[in-house]
Amino acid sequence: MAGLYFEEFEVGETIDHSRRRTISESDNQQFCDMTMNQQPLHLDAEFVADTEFDGRLVNGIYTMALAVGISIPETTDGTIVANLSYDEVSHPNPVYHGDTIRVRSTVTEKRETSDGERGVVTMYVEVFNQHDELVCEFERTVLSLKRATAEDA
Numbered sequence: 407m408a409g410l411y412f413e414e415f416e417v418g419e420t421i422d423h424s425r426r427r428t429i430s431e432s433d434n435q436q437f438c439d440m441t442m443n444q445q446p447l448h449l450d451a452e453f454v455a456d457t458e459f460d461g462r463l464v465n466g467i468y469t470m471a472l473a474v475g476i477s478i479p480e481t482t483d484g485t486i487v488a489n490l491s492y493d494e495v496s497h498p499n500p501v502y503h504g505d506t507i508r509v510r511s512t513v514t515e516k517r518e519t520s521d522g523e524r525g526v527v528t529m530y531v532e533v534f535n536q537h538d539e540l541v542c543e544f545e546r547t548v549l550s551l552k553r554a555t556a557e558d559a
Contacts, residue, residue, distance in 0.1 A: 423477050428505070429507065434468060448463055506536040514530050525550045529546050
């Protein structure tokens with residue numbers, strides 16, 4: 407499915423994204439390796455055994471990045487100029503290997519750019535695990551194409 411053009415976003419609209427993803431130990435390990443994040447909470451079972459957690463934690467930045475990826479087909483696939491910001495990020499509950507996440511985006515704001523050729527859209531993104539616990543939330547602001555501008559190009 408193609409993403410939405412600026413005109414198609416409606417403030418207050420909520421999109422429950424159809425894709426879900428079960429996060430594997432390998433996903434977490436590879437992400438930590440690629441980003442050089444050697445935090446023992448993500449990688450060391452013996453270290454985690456002495457903490458309040460029930461197992462190694464999935465890297466929170468991976469959870470957020472995966473949520474963005476899950477949301478793209480129904481929001482910005484092929485219609486985005488750029489991601490402008492990620493704000494107010496929080497991780498209220500941990501994500502563990504084997505958790506399946508789903509994502510919901512709600513359009514909270516939109517405005518045209520000063521030249522009127524594009525638009526800025528802000529979405530509140532919520533990430534839930536298979537128990538419907540909120541595991542990540544953030545605001546994502548994008549610079550979006552307008553349909554007429556895209557068709558002229």
